[in-house]
Amino acid sequence: MTLAEIGAGPVAILAGSGQLPLLVADRLAAAGREHRILAFRGFADRALRSRADAVLGLLDIRGAIACLDAWRPVAVTLAGGVRRPGASVALDAFSLVRNRREIAAVWARGDDNLLRAAVALIEERGYRLLGIADLAPELLAEETLYGRHAPDAAGRAEIGLGFALLARLSPFDIGQAAVLRGERVVAIEGPEGTDRMLARVAEIAKPGPFRRRPFGGVLVKGPKLGQDLRVDLPAIGPRTIVNAARAGIAGIAVASGGTIVLDRARTVAEADRLGLFLIGTDTRQGAGTG
Amino acid sequence: MTLAEIGAGPVAILAGSGQLPLLVADRLAAAGREHRILAFRGFADRALRSRADAVLGLLDIRGAIACLDAWRPVAVTLAGGVRRPGASVALDAFSLVRNRREIAAVWARGDDNLLRAAVALIEERGYRLLGIADLAPELLAEETLYGRHAPDAAGRAEIGLGFALLARLSPFDIGQAAVLRGERVVAIEGPEGTDRMLARVAEIAKPGPFRRRPFGGVLVKGPKLGQDLRVDLPAIGPRTIVNAARAGIAGIAVASGGTIVLDRARTVAEADRLGLFLIGTDTRQGAGTG
Numbered sequence: 001m002t003l004a005e006i007g008a009g010p011v012a013i014l015a016g017s018g019q020l021p022l023l024v025a026d027r028l029a030a031a032g033r034e035h036r037i038l039a040f041r042g043f044a045d046r047a048l049r050s051r052a053d054a055v056l057g058l059l060d061i062r063g064a065i066a067c068l069d070a071w072r073p074v075a076v077t078l079a080g081g082v083r084r085p086g087a088s089v090a091l092d093a094f095s096l097v098r099n100r101r102e103i104a105a106v107w108a109r110g111d112d113n114l115l116r117a118a119v120a121l122i123e124e125r126g127y128r129l130l131g132i133a134d135l136a137p138e139l140l141a142e143e144t145l146y147g148r149h150a151p152d153a154a155g156r157a158e159i160g161l162g163f164a165l166l167a168r169l170s171p172f173d174i175g176q177a178a179v180l181r182g183e184r185v186v187a188i189e190g191p192e193g194t195d196r197m198l199a200r201v202a203e204i205a206k207p208g209p210f211r212r213r214p215f216g217g218v219l220v221k222g223p224k225l226g227q228d229l230r231v232d233l234p235a236i237g238p239r240t241i242v243n244a245a246r247a248g249i250a251g252i253a254v255a256s257g258g259t260i261v262l263d264r265a266r267t268v269a270e271a272d273r274l275g276l277f278l279i280g281t282d283t284r285q286g287a288g289t290g
Numbered sequence: 291m292t293l294a295e296i297g298a299g300p301v302a303i304l305a306g307s308g309q310l311p312l313l314v315a316d317r318l319a320a321a322g323r324e325h326r327i328l329a330f331r332g333f334a335d336r337a338l339r340s341r342a343d344a345v346l347g348l349l350d351i352r353g354a355i356a357c358l359d360a361w362r363p364v365a366v367t368l369a370g371g372v373r374r375p376g377a378s379v380a381l382d383a384f385s386l387v388r389n390r391r392e393i394a395a396v397w398a399r400g401d402d403n404l405l406r407a408a409v410a411l412i413e414e415r416g417y418r419l420l421g422i423a424d425l426a427p428e429l430l431a432e433e434t435l436y437g438r439h440a441p442d443a444a445g446r447a448e449i450g451l452g453f454a455l456l457a458r459l460s461p462f463d464i465g466q467a468a469v470l471r472g473e474r475v476v477a478i479e480g481p482e483g484t485d486r487m488l489a490r491v492a493e494i495a496k497p498g499p500f501r502r503r504p505f506g507g508v509l510v511k512g513p514k515l516g517q518d519l520r521v522d523l524p525a526i527g528p529r530t531i532v533n534a535a536r537a538g539i540a541g542i543a544v545a546s547g548g549t550i551v552l553d554r555a556r557t558v559a560e561a562d563r564l565g566l567f568l569i570g571t572d573t574r575q576g577a578g579t580g
Contacts, residue, residue, distance in 0.1 A: 173475060174475035188464070190476055200480070200490070
C-alpha cells in the first residue's frame with residue numbers, strides 16, 4: 001500500500017517518542033495529505049506535542065478512541081516508541097489514580113501485549129493500520145552495505161551469530177539488539193534501549209590498554225521473528241553510530257526491511273568518519289537456523 | 291565422588307575470584323586434606339593470594355602446568371570466577387606483550403571456550419577434575435523453599451518463563467541470570483555480572499512513585515543446559531539478596547544442584563529480613579520446554 005493508493009481523508013498518527021512521528025508527519029505534509037497527530041504524553045517530544053491535535057496519556061484508551069471517532073481517519077499509524085523509558089509513564093499512570101489496578105495489569109503484561117492490544121483495538125473499530133513500509137518506505141534499511149567500510153570474516157561470523165541470538169529471543173518480550181565479540185555475547189538490550197546498552201559495553205571495554213578499540217565486535221539490531229512490522233520497528237541513527245564507536249565496536253548490522261535508519265546521510269557519514277561498517281542484512285532466510 | 295573416596299595426595303585448587311576458593315580450601319583443611327592453591331592474578335583476592343602456593347596470570351598456561359606437574363595432585367578443582375571483570379585481565383595479558391596475537395585469539399573465543407580448553411588440558415594430562423558437588427556439596431542449592439517468604443502465582447509464572455529464557459540462551463556464551471517482571475524480560479546478565487545487572491534494574495525501576503517496590507519480579511539464575519557442572523557454577527550470596535531488594539525484586543529462584551549459595555545462613559536471613567522469597571528450583575524437567 002502506498003500513500004497514493006489510500007483513499008481520501010486524513011491519516012491519524014499516534015505518536016510516541018523519537019524523531020519518527022515528525023518524519024512521518026513531514027512526509028504526509030509534503031505529499032499534501034491531510035493528517036492528525038495524537039501525541040502520547042511522556043513519550044512524544046515537545047516539538048511534536050506543539051504540532052499535535054491531541055495530547056493524551058498512553059493509558060487513556062477511551063480518549064484515544066474518541067479522537068479517532070471524531071477524526072474518522074482513512075488510515076492510522078503508530079509511529080515512535082512507546083517502550084517505557086522509566087519515570088514518565090509511571091508518573092503519567094499515577095495521574096489516573098482510580099485505575100491503579102488496570103495500570104498494574106497492563107504493566108505486568110509487557111510492551112508486546114500492550115502493542116498487540118492497541119493494534120487489535122484499532123482494527124476492531126474498523127480503522128486501517130499502516131506501517132512505515134506504507135507511509136515512508138525510504139526510512140527502512142535495505143539489504144546493502146552502506147558507507148565505505150565492510151565487515152571482515154570475523155565480523156560476518158558475529159553478524160550471523162547475533163541474528164541467530166535475536167531469533168532465539170523472539171518469543172520473549174525483550175529488546176531487539178545485542179552486541180557480540182567473537183563468539184561472546186557482550187550485551188543484550190533490555191528496556192534501557194540501545195544507547196544505554198552501548199554505554200554499558202563501553203564501560204566493560206574501557207580499560208583495555210593494548211589497543212585503542214579494545215575488542216572489535218558488532219551491534220546487531222532488528223525486529224523479532226513474526227513481529228507485526230507495522231508497529232514498533234527498531235531504529236538506528238547518527239547517535240547509534242557515535243555510541244557504537246565509543247563502545248569500541250567495529251560495525252553495525254541491521255535487519256533489512258524491518259529496521260529504520262534515521263537521517264541516513266548523516267548516519268552513513270558518521271560511520272565512514274568513525275571507521276565503522278554499516279550493513280543491512282536479510283535475516284529472514286537465516287532466521288530458521290537460530 | 292566424595293572427599294573420602296579420593297585417594298591419598300594433595301588436591302590442587304586453581305583459584306579465581308570470589309569467596310569460593312577459600313571456602314573449598316577451608317573445607318579441605320577441616321577434612322585434614324593436603325591441598326595446594328594456584329591463585330590467578332587479577333581474579334583471586336588478596337586473602338587467597340596470601341595463602342597461595344603459586345600466583346600466576348590466567349594465560350600463563352605453561353606455568354600452571356609446571357605447578358601441577360610439581361605438585362602431582364590426586365585431584366584438581368577450578369574454584370571461583372575467571373569471567374573477565376574488565377581491566378584486570380587486559381592488564382595482565384598486557385604484561386605478556388610477546389603474545390598479543392595469542393591473547394587476542396583466546397579473547398575472541400569467549401569464556402566458555404576458555405574454560406573448556408582448561409578442562410581438556412587438565413584431563414589430557416591425566417589429572418582428575420572435581421567440582422563443588424564432589425568437594426563441598428553443602429554449598430549447592432537444593433530443591434526447596436528457603437526462608438519464610440514464598441512466590442505467588444505471578445512469581446511462579448515468572449520463574450518458569452525465566453528458566454525457559456535461560457535455556458534458550460544456553461548455546462550462546464552469555465551470563466546465566468535474568469530478571470523478569472510479568473511477561474517482560476527486564477535484563478539479561480552479560481559479562482558485567484549479577485550485581486551490576488541488578489543495579490541496572492534498580493535504575494530502571496527507580497522512579498515508580500506509586501509503590502515502594504514498583505514492579506515486583508524475579509531474578510532467575512542457574513547453569514547453562516549441558517554445562518560441565520564441575521566448573522564455573524553461578525553463585526548467589528547475601529549481597530545478591532540486598533541488590534535484588536534494591537532493584538525492587540520480589541524474589542530469587544536458583545537452579546537446584548547447579549547454583550552455589552554462599553553463606554547460606556546469612557543469605558536466607560537477609561531474604562527474610564527484606565521480604566524476598568528464595569527458592570531452589572529443579573530446572574532439568576522444564577529445560578526441554580524452552
